[in-house]
Amino acid sequence: MGCSSCSTVKDGQPRGCKNNGTCGTDGCNKLTVFDWLSNMSLPSGEKPFDCVEVRFKNSRKEFFRNTENLSLSIGDIVATQAQAGHDVGMVTLVGELVRVQMKRKKVDFKDESLPKIYRKASQNDIDKWQKCRDREEEIKKRAREIAIILKLQMKISDVEFQGDGSKATFYYTAEERVDFRQLIKDMAKAFGIRIEMRQIGYRQEAQRLGGIGSCGRELCCSTWLTDFRSVSTSAARYQQLSLNPQKLAGQCGKLKCCLNYELDMYLEVLKDFPSQDTKLLTEKGVAFCQKTDIFKEKLWFSYKEDPSNWHVLTKDQVLEILEKNKKKEKVASLEEYTVDNFVKEEKVFENVVGQDSLTRFDRPKRSKSRKRNRNRSKSRNGNANSRSQNGQKSQNNQKNQGGQNNKKRRNPRKKRQKNG
Structure with missing residues (x-):
């Protein structure tokens, strides 16, 4: 690297x-x-x-x-x-x-x-060491092919040559015990060197190979982490993470080492926090804890008869109710405490112009059907206009003709009146 x-x-x-x-x-x-x-x-x-x-x-x-x-x-x-x-x-x-x-x-x-x-090291030692390092990828590929031919349930992950080129150490991972005596004989014949097999764990394999984690950075085990501590699912429970193995597992297939980084802080905060199994006794019924928020120090409770309706309580309020329950005193209901917790949120910013919209400059794509409909409507409007114009012309012509006829009719009447 x-x-x-x-x-x-x-x-x-x-x-x-x-x-x-x-x-x-x-x-x-x-x-x-x-x-x-x-x-x-x-x-x-x-x-x-x-x-x-x-x-x-x-x-x-x-x-x-x-x-x-x-x-x-x-x-x-x-x-x-x-x-x-x-x-x-x-x-x-x-x-x-x-x-x-x-x-x-x-x-x-x-x-x-x-x-x-x-x-x-002299220059001769360095040149010989560099030649051995250049052969490692080729020998690793060949060793994997030999292991597949022998049908061994193992994965050869890395090869390390000794500086003088007389011995090579093969690192492998396997779920069960593997009999690789025939593998060593075949590799010794093919490569002409002494062979040493060393089994490592999946975390050690990820440490040797390296890679990019889900956080976008290099793996901790391959950059700065020197020791591997055991990680259990309880670390995820304390931090209220979803127990999804696809999200909690790293590249090695085991639980991520970073689950232990903030565990001590969570354990320190949870000492003064009510447990998840707390029950609150009220005159309205027994309430069970449904959700906790360690950062905001809030807990959500619901009655046994109405589990879908949750009530928000602070940590101090829950401890106060528990103290009363220890003295065999019941609280009237949880609604008395939830009213106190209701705070009207003030709007700091109002979107008047639409400047917080990320897609305000994106023009929506017009579908072909809309274009066709618009073209059809335009053609229809054009035909209608032409028809109306033709109708108006015809009406005007009729009016002109009618006016001329009327004039022709009126003239003889006037003549008759003059003659009379």
Whole structure:
């Protein structure tokens, strides 16, 4: 992985931002550690701590003893001791913070059997290590094909080569016990290296592979989370989340680790909060709790005979009613308290012009049927207008003809009157 400020080489691999794994975006390495004591010098006469933390592929970190007193800093690539041969890793922490990390992970720094650091990796070691890393994807694909041919119920999720290329560790997940003796023989023949199989859990698999969660950010287990705590469905109940496995489960198929982040705050608030099973005794009947709102400190109750009608009560009112019930006193009804809780909401903003509408600039699409109807109505109106115009012309013509006839008729009468 590379952060946005990293450049790339020819094959698309990130070159690195030269900040030794402590850049601000924290995207160069997984589970990086910030050395906040790096700018402080040791007191006079004090020797630096002789143990170093080294990170290998993904999340695997181990502690090694610096017996050669090498001047190491964060980001140096070193050759370390292995069971057979040597391994190559990157230094992630030096100095007194390594002692703190060893105490935290319960590793005895006085143990003489700790593996050693041989030397700083030479260019030959780095080239050989890089060639082995480039073969990992091809070998993982081939190993999956062999497992499918043998019909083994397992999933090979990742492969890690040793620095000298003499051994490869295959990480796999399986629901049941798997007999992979034949698989090891076939892979040893195909690859010509020593094989080690290591089973991991589904959360460890997600940690090694990484990904984007439903929140839109990188998985916590692959970026900063170092330990896995057990997560139960009670954490979702306390936070009043819907018990939907599709929403509560992460990419690993288990409950999300983030369900534990705010659990302590919810438990602290719920100490002074009435439980979900509280019953209120009133003269009108027994009321049961239907819903609670921890943030607004409100509870909704309904009578046993009328469960559809809910009444809102505050936390203090519920505690007051419970105190009266302990003294064997009944409240008249819940309506007395709900009237006090009614607050008229004042309108802060009124939509006069329609400026809060997001679709005010969108023109609705006119359907073809409306266009046809409009065209038909226009044609009908045009025909009607033409007809009316023709009718008016004909009427005018008739009137003109009638007027002329009348004139012709009137003229002889006038002549007769004159003659008479």
